[in-house]
Amino acid sequence: xxxxxxxxxxxxxxxxxxxxxxxxxxxxxxxxxxxxxxxxxxxxxxxxxxxxxxxxxxxxxxxxxxxxxxxxxxxxxxxxxxxxxxxxxxxxxxxxxxxxxxxxxxxxxxxxxxxxxxxxxxxxxxxxxxxxxxxxxxxxxxxxxxxxxxxxxxxxxxxxxxxxxxxxxxxxxxxxxxxxxxxxxxxxxxxxxxxxxxxxxxxxxxxxxxxxxxxxxxxxxxxxxxxxxxxxxxxxxxxxxxxxxxxxxxxxxxxxxxxxxxxxxxxxxxxxxxxxxxxxxxxxxxxxxxxxxxxxxxxxxxxxxxxxxxxxxxxxxxxxxxxxxxxxxxxxxxxxxxxxxxxxxxxxxxxxxxxxxxxxxxxxxxxxxxxxxxxxx
Amino acid sequence: xxxxxxxxxxxxxxxxxxxxxxxxxxxxxxxxxxxxxxxxxxxxxxxxxxxxxxxxxxxxxxxxxxxxxxxxxxxxxxxxxxxxxxxxxxxxxxxxxxxxxxxxxxxxxxxxxxxxxxxxxxxxxxxxxxxxxxxxxxxxxxxxxxxxxxxxxxxxxxxxxxxxxxxxxxxxxxxxxxxxxxxxxxxxxxxxxxxxxxxxxxxxxxxxxxxxxxxxxxxxxxxxxxxxxxxxxxxxxxxxxxxxxxxxxxxxxxxxxxxxxxxxxxxxxxxxxxxxxxxxxxxxxxxxxxxxxxxxxxxxxxxxxxxxxxxxxxxxxxxxxxxxxxxxxxxxxxxxxxxxxxxxxxxxxxxxxxxxxxxxxxxxxxxxxxxxxxxxx
Numbered sequence: 001x002x003x004x005x006x007x008x009x010x011x012x013x014x015x016x017x018x019x020x021x022x023x024x025x026x027x028x029x030x031x032x033x034x035x036x037x038x039x040x041x042x043x044x045x046x047x048x049x050x051x052x053x054x055x056x057x058x059x060x061x062x063x064x065x066x067x068x069x070x071x072x073x074x075x076x077x078x079x080x081x082x083x084x085x086x087x088x089x090x091x092x093x094x095x096x097x098x099x100x101x102x103x104x105x106x107x108x109x110x111x112x113x114x115x116x117x118x119x120x121x122x123x124x125x126x127x128x129x130x131x132x133x134x135x136x137x138x139x140x141x142x143x144x145x146x147x148x149x150x151x152x153x154x155x156x157x158x159x160x161x162x163x164x165x166x167x168x169x170x171x172x173x174x175x176x177x178x179x180x181x182x183x184x185x186x187x188x189x190x191x192x193x194x195x196x197x198x199x200x201x202x203x204x205x206x207x208x209x210x211x212x213x214x215x216x217x218x219x220x221x222x223x224x225x226x227x228x229x230x231x232x233x234x235x236x237x238x239x240x241x242x243x244x245x246x247x248x249x250x251x252x253x254x255x256x257x258x259x260x261x262x263x264x265x266x267x268x269x270x271x272x273x274x275x276x277x278x279x280x281x282x283x284x285x286x287x288x289x290x291x292x293x294x295x296x297x298x299x300x301x302x303x304x305x306x307x308x309x310x311x312x313x314x315x316x317x318x319x320x321x322x323x324x325x326x327x328x329x330x331x332x333x334x335x336x337x338x339x340x341x342x343x344x345x346x347x348x349x350x351x352x353x354x355x356x357x358x359x360x361x362x363x364x365x366x367x368x369x370x371x372x373x374x375x376x377x
Numbered sequence: 378x379x380x381x382x383x384x385x386x387x388x389x390x391x392x393x394x395x396x397x398x399x400x401x402x403x404x405x406x407x408x409x410x411x412x413x414x415x416x417x418x419x420x421x422x423x424x425x426x427x428x429x430x431x432x433x434x435x436x437x438x439x440x441x442x443x444x445x446x447x448x449x450x451x452x453x454x455x456x457x458x459x460x461x462x463x464x465x466x467x468x469x470x471x472x473x474x475x476x477x478x479x480x481x482x483x484x485x486x487x488x489x490x491x492x493x494x495x496x497x498x499x500x501x502x503x504x505x506x507x508x509x510x511x512x513x514x515x516x517x518x519x520x521x522x523x524x525x526x527x528x529x530x531x532x533x534x535x536x537x538x539x540x541x542x543x544x545x546x547x548x549x550x551x552x553x554x555x556x557x558x559x560x561x562x563x564x565x566x567x568x569x570x571x572x573x574x575x576x577x578x579x580x581x582x583x584x585x586x587x588x589x590x591x592x593x594x595x596x597x598x599x600x601x602x603x604x605x606x607x608x609x610x611x612x613x614x615x616x617x618x619x620x621x622x623x624x625x626x627x628x629x630x631x632x633x634x635x636x637x638x639x640x641x642x643x644x645x646x647x648x649x650x651x652x653x654x655x656x657x658x659x660x661x662x663x664x665x666x667x668x669x670x671x672x673x674x675x676x677x678x679x680x681x682x683x684x685x686x687x688x689x690x691x692x693x694x695x696x697x698x699x700x701x702x703x704x705x706x707x708x709x710x711x712x713x714x715x716x717x718x719x720x721x722x723x724x725x726x727x728x729x730x731x732x733x734x735x736x737x738x739x740x741x742x743x744x745x746x747x748x749x750x751x752x753x754x
Contacts, residue, residue, distance in 0.1 A: 001392075001552075001613065001616040001617065001620065002392070003391060003392025003393055003395065004391050004392060005388070005389060005390055005391065006387075006388070006389040006391065006521070006623075007387075007388040007389065008385070009386060010383075010384075011382070011383070011384040012382060012383040012384065013382055014380060014381050014382065014383070014632075014633075015378075015379070015380025015381060016380055018380065144383070175378075207620075208597060208600070208601070208617060209593060209594065209597040209617065209620055209621055209624065212593035212594075212596065212597055213590065213593055215593070216586060216589035216590055216592070216593050217586065217589075219589065220585060220586040220589055223585070224585070236378065239378040239633070240378065240585060240586065243378065243584075243586055243632060243633060244586055246383075247586065247632075252629070255391075255620060255624075256391075256616070256620060
């Protein structure tokens, strides 16, 4: 085991109508709120009205229209609203994109330059507005971690970073709010959760209990996820997936390790950037290919994983186990499933080269990008 | 799944020489320190000198002599020192007994009555001194939770309670500090960790992923624990047990549940009280008996547990799996192993009756205390 720290200050309320606790928790931070959300879905579902009702007495400013692969221009626009109205806190209502955006806005609101400087690690933040998060999608784990992923259309980058100031102060997770997520996005969320657990597993350092937690999370998500796809409005199954999504990326799977690998997320981010592909879809294509690319160097780890999850005996059986599951829930496993052909490989390869796509621990040689693409085709 | 909250503010430093971070962390809370520890073992090991050296520049007051089943009189005496010297923080150096005592001292130092009032829930605390903990024994999980267990010789009670103000602010876990723990106490610690995971498992509410975490923790502790008994000075094995001890009782295994059961701890506390029996020893005697007592009402849960851990097919096979493991590491599984005969059953039964020994969820009818004792004999 490697030396490590545990510190996660987020307070998380999980369960039916947990957002009823929002006003009391928000009051702790002041009275002036920047409410950030995505498209009209929270208006259609009635959640927007509920939040406004709960926040009666607060002064509310709004920024809406955060996209599902969130972009810097939205973040910068929201920062202006936060600054101009001198808000005390940000309340983010939505999925990972909205909450990630809110986290970066919380840093940007305290400085007189673009928060992109923090994303590219040119500057280090020293303060942030408090972020409170109402989660509507089980996927990214952002509700209880310090991470955020934002893309910059100008520099053609999609970057993920972890900054301790970005832990949400309070998060509200009500599985009922996730029951209206459609089948496709439910599946993408499930893939994302599994991918987070796998990034920790393939990271640097040996931590047997953390690995057991990874196996627990993935088998839980596969069990509940499979059932959920046939019962999309089932509270219990939604709750199981939602809780697993938090545990897959709140630090637990990383205890006793140096870091996760994040190579597959790096691949996925480039695909999302180029094709505006849903994050989860990019991961269910990238993971099997990445495992085939690293079938020799990661043989023991892949086989242990496959043995626990599928009773598999070989690397290939393990990979097929994942492919079978991903396909079964309706997430693509090949680029051709989403209409991308070999004709695009030059373009994708250039994007990989420009952004040095690799893992932190399992390095991907640029000479092997083409081989990786062949496994994805 | 039941509604629940996650909030654990303890900052934990894990690994080699993690106590080197003590001065910087302590500085946050002030300059006047009450140092609490147990017997001379930390002096013999050199840890005491290390701590004093690290705290050069701090004003240090001391209370030593905390016993392994900690008593209220020690807590009250330490409270006086804290008050008289107006200390800013408590630094506890030792195992669960020392840290539990420090937590209760931290409440007592802020009021003009005995902190026992908080233990029996006659009063609710509103403030506490900060507690920093240097852990020397993998067992109780107190380093990252809000719990403490104290016995009162006058009222003949041993009570455990959880109060959020008692979370340590910072804990330092260096597996090297645990390598000198002897075989007996290493085994008792291992039993305690397993028992904590089981108390959560047999608690109220259904949370499949939390159950999977329980299985992960117990199998990790059994794997590493068995090896450790033959390699007591092995860093890696000590680290695995130490990390597992924290995860077994820092709230994780309780997510999605209403509460743990704690019936077996209730039994164990009475045995410890009557015979000054080590906590872990009392639990390895009590758990198999408790499972036999509840073989019918808990059949499905016991069988699932046994199937995952031992490939067992029946309740009895599962119980025998635990007995085999406990005996193998050198912890007693019968009262006769520790020299307690049937002649004492009246006395023990009266103690159970007086303190209404039961679980929170799995109730133990007083008419069945005798049957329970028969299973323990």
